[in-house]
Amino acid sequence: MRTFGAVVQALREHAGLSRVEFATRVGFSKHTVESVELGRRMPDTDFVERAEAVLGNTGALRKAFKHLTRQPGIAAWFRRWARLEKVAVNLCTYENRLVPGLLQTKAYARAVFEGTIPLLTDEQLEAQITARVERQQMLRDRPEVPFSFIVEEAVFQRRFGDTGEIRDLFDHVLEHGVRRNVTLQVVPLEAGLHACLDGPVQLLLTPDGRRLGYAEGQQNGRLIADPKEVALLHQRYDTLRSQALTPKDSRALLERLRGAL
Structure with a gap:
């Protein structure tokens, strides 16, 4: 989750958005955005899709999310x-x-x-x-x-x-x-x-x-x-x-x- 969060943060900063600005655009709280970026919170599909739309629809977050949900070692x-x-x-x-x-x-x-x-x-x-x-x-x-x-x-x-x-x-x-x-x-x-x-x-x-x-x-x-x-x-x-x-x-x-x- 930390790697995924780092990707979100890098794309957000590249877009020139603060956490508050990004949170407003994706419809989540600043605390949620911060928790995802720091790897403390598992993002859901809604977060990924909204983030993609705000950050240019590069597909990077969708691809990263697929690897995140595989969760090796869990039945x-x-x-x-x-x-x-x-x-x-x-x-x-x-x-x-x-x-x-x-x-x-x-x-x-x-x-x-x-x-x-x-x-x-x-x-x-x-x-x-x-x-x-x-x-x-x-x-x-x-x-x-x-x-x-x-x-x-x-x-x-x-x-x-x-x-x-x-x-x-x-x-x-x-x-x-x-x-x-x-x-x-x-x-x-x-x-x-x-x-x-x-x-x-x-x-x-x-x-x-x-x-x-x-x-x-x-x-x-x-x-x-x-x-x-x-x-x-x-x-x-x-x-x-x-x-x-x-x-x-x-x-x-x-x-x-x-x-x-």
Whole structure:
């Protein structure tokens, strides 16, 4: 994204436009233009097309955008959601299988990808891990965006690697949990059955006010745009939020689990 942003900035400056002038002409805020140019924000198709029109229709941005959306190391069925994540104004994640990708350590991600079938080549494995780590940069680069995570306690009790790597995972998750834009809640084992057990789900709100969902299974993922279905998922998530431990109690539980290693 930084390379794409540098191209936008170079073309804008060549056209003799300030960021404010360019933002006015393309119909986006100065903050959005700045974020795209600095590689902090994933541009959408509208931005690319409007920028092309303002900057002379050279085709350079369209070509660069095609390479930007390929996203090596990210599963084909997840790529569209990954692009939406980068512009979302909030993001909610429920997981009952694995630690959410945005909270994984490099060692945990490696263990996950090493266990996939069919087996990955060394190059594919490294590409997957690199993409996972780069995706996590959102938590740091977008402090104004709230990220909510609800994770089953059983996920944190699943072993991988050695004890040191497990401790590192707890430390990593706890470190993210103190960020002002991150809310982490754990569903304790004693909470019993609940309405989200159909599987993991992610929810987000787009800059233009659309609410979307994403659900993933074996070798597939589904972007959910139907308003009624998304509303139902939000209802389930909100209900589970009230059933999970508070962020403070969730942190205490994770600290106890780490201490018991």
